Amino acid sequence: MPPRSRFKFLLVLVLVPVLLAVGVVAYVGWRQSVPGVRVTSPPPTLLGHKTPLTFALQAARGNVARAEARMVQGGKTTVLARLEGPPAPRVELPVTVEPVALGVKEGDAALEVWARDDFWRPIRLDDRGIAQFPVKVDLTPPRIEILAATQYVSPGGAAVVAFRLPEAGRAEVRVGGQTFPSFPYGPADKGARIAFIALPWDFAGTGTMSVSAVDEAGNAASRAVPAELKPRKFPHDTIEIKDAFLDAKVPELLPQRSPAQPLIDGFLVINRDQRRQAEEEKRRIGAKTGDKPLWEGVFAQPRNTKVFANFAESRTYLYQGRPIDTQVHFGYDLAATKHMPVPVANTGVVVFAGLLTIYGNTVVVDHGLGLQTLYAHLSRIGVKPGDRVEKGQEIGRSGTSGLAIGDHLHYEVLVHGVSVTPLEWWDAKWLRDRVAKPLKQAGLPEIGGISPPGDDAAPASTARHSARRRAR
Numbered sequence: 001m002p003p004r005s006r007f008k009f010l011l012v013l014v015l016v017p018v019l020l021a022v023g024v025v026a027y028v029g030w031r032q033s034v035p036g037v038r039v040t041s042p043p044p045t046l047l048g049h050k051t052p053l054t055f056a057l058q059a060a061r062g063n064v065a066r067a068e069a070r071m072v073q074g075g076k077t078t079v080l081a082r083l084e085g086p087p088a089p090r091v092e093l094p095v096t097v098e099p100v101a102l103g104v105k106e107g108d109a110a111l112e113v114w115a116r117d118d119f120w121r122p123i124r125l126d127d128r129g130i131a132q133f134p135v136k137v138d139l140t141p142p143r144i145e146i147l148a149a150t151q152y153v154s155p156g157g158a159a160v161v162a163f164r165l166p167e168a169g170r171a172e173v174r175v176g177g178q179t180f181p182s183f184p185y186g187p188a189d190k191g192a193r194i195a196f197i198a199l200p201w202d203f204a205g206t207g208t209m210s211v212s213a214v215d216e217a218g219n220a221a222s223r224a225v226p227a228e229l230k231p232r233k234f235p236h237d238t239i240e241i242k243d244a245f246l247d248a249k250v251p252e253l254l255p256q257r258s259p260a261q262p263l264i265d266g267f268l269v270i271n272r273d274q275r276r277q278a279e280e281e282k283r284r285i286g287a288k289t290g291d292k293p294l295w296e297g298v299f300a301q302p303r304n305t306k307v308f309a310n311f312a313e314s315r316t317y318l319y320q321g322r323p324i325d326t327q328v329h330f331g332y333d334l335a336a337t338k339h340m341p342v343p344v345a346n347t348g349v350v351v352f353a354g355l356l357t358i359y360g361n362t363v364v365v366d367h368g369l370g371l372q373t374l375y376a377h378l379s380r381i382g383v384k385p386g387d388r389v390e391k392g393q394e395i396g397r398s399g400t401s402g403l404a405i406g407d408h409l410h411y412e413v414l415v416h417g418v419s420v421t422p423l424e425w426w427d428a429k430w431l432r433d434r435v436a437k438p439l440k441q442a443g444l445p446e447i448g449g450i451s452p453p454g455d456d457a458a459p460a461s462t463a464r465h466s467a468r469r470r471a472r
Contacts, residue, residue, distance in 0.1 A: 209224070268324065
C-alpha cells in the first residue's frame with residue numbers, strides 16, 4: 001500500500017471511533033439534560049390552620065412518574081403528599097397543609113416539590129427537587145371588633161352592623177341561614193366596615209347575629225352581634241281567582257302551557273314556580289350593588305298614592321270557593337290613577353329593567369351597599385340598566401303587567417335581594433334611630449345625609465306618618 005493511502009487508512013481508523021465516541025457522549029448528554037418535570041401552578045404565599053392547595057405538574061418529555069410535596073422549616077422536612085395513580089404527561093398533586101398537626105410553627109417556611117419523569121435516559125436519575133416556594137405560616141385568626149349595631153330588630157326589618165377588621169380579608173354578617181356582605185366605610189386607617197342586613201319576614205331566631213371573617217391565610221373568626229328581637233305580626237288576606245283573570249293572565253305568563261292543561265293548573269305553576277324564580281332573581285340582582293352609599297335622606301313614597309296591600313301579607317287564593325294556594329306578598333301595592341308616573345324613591349343606578357316573571361315589567365334601582373328598590377307591574381319602562389337616576393325622577397308608568405289585578409305599582413325595598421318592609425325607609429325617625437345612631441356610636445360618618453337623634457335632623461313629614469298609619 002502506498003504511503004499516502006496507508007496514511008489515509010490510519011486516519012480513518014483513528015477518526016471514526018473518535019467521532020462515534022463524541023456522538024455517543026453528545027447523545028447521552030442530551031438525553032440526560034432534557035428538562036424533566038416542572039410546576040405550573042405555584043401555591044399561595046400564606047398558609048393558615050388548614051390550607052388546601054394543588055400543584056399542577058407537567059413533564060417536558062414522557063410522563064410524570066413520581067412526585068412528592070414537602071414542607072421545610074428550621075431544617076426539618078416533612079412529606080405532605082405523594083403522587084398516586086398511573087404516570088401521565090400532566091398530573092395534579094393535591095395537598096392539605098395543617099401546620100399544627102405537622103409541628104410547624106408560625107413564621108417563614110418553604111414548600112418543595114420533588115419529582116421525576118419516565119423519559120428514557122442511559123442513566124436513571126433519582127427524584128430531584130424541581131421547585132421551592134417560600135411561604136409564611138400564619139395561625140392567628142382575624143381580629144373582629146364590634147363597634148355598634150342596630151339595637152332592636154324585627155322580622156321583615158333591616159339593620160346596620162359596624163365593626164373593625166384591621167387585617168385584609170373578607171367579612172360578612174350571618175343572620176340565621178343567610179349571609180350579607182360588608183363594605184369598607186369611613187377613614188381607611190380605621191379599618192371599619194359596615195353591613196346592611198335583612199331579617200326575613202318569617203325569621204324566628206333569638207335575634208342574635210354574628211360577624212364572620214376570613215383572612216388571607218384562610219383563618220376564620222366569628223363574633224356575636226348583640227341585638228334584641230322585637231316580634232312583628234303580618235296581615236292575612238284572601239283573593240278570589242276569577243275565570244276572566246285566568247283567561248287574561250295564564251296565556252301571557254305561561255305561553256308554553258299545553259292547551260289541554262286547565263287554566264287553573266297553569267295559574268298554580270305561575271303562582272308557585274315563577275314566584276320562586278323571581279325571588280331567586282332578586283337575590284342575583286342584589287349582588288349588583290355599589291360599594292358606596294348613593295341615597296340621600298328618607299325614601300319617598302309616590303305622592304297621592306294609597307297602600308292597599310301590605311308587606312309580608314299571607315294570601316290565600318280561592319277558586320270556585322275553595323282554597324287552592326297560599327303565598328306571601330312582599331312589598332307594598334300602591335295605587336292612585338291609571339298609568340300614573342312612577343318616581344324613583346331615592347338617588348341610585350338602574351341595575352335591572354325588563355320582564356321579571358310574576359312582576360311583569362320591572363325596574364330595580366341600586367342605592368349602594370346592598371340597598372335597592374323595586375318597581376313592578378309597569379305599563380312602560382323609561383330607563384335602562386346603567387342609568388343614574390335622581391330622587392323623584394320618573395322611571396316608568398304603573399300598569400297591569402305580570403300577575404296583577406288592576407292598575408297599580410308594586411314597590412319593594414330590598415337588602416341584598418331580601419325584601420324588607422318599606423315603612424322603615426319612609427320613616428326619618430327610624431333612619432335616625434336605627435341607622436344614623438349606631439354609626440355615630442361607632443365613630444363613623446353619617447350616611448345618606450341622615451343625622452342621629454339629638455342632632456339637627458328634620459322630623460318625619462306628616463305624609464310619612466299618614467303612610468305609616470295606612471300600612472299598619
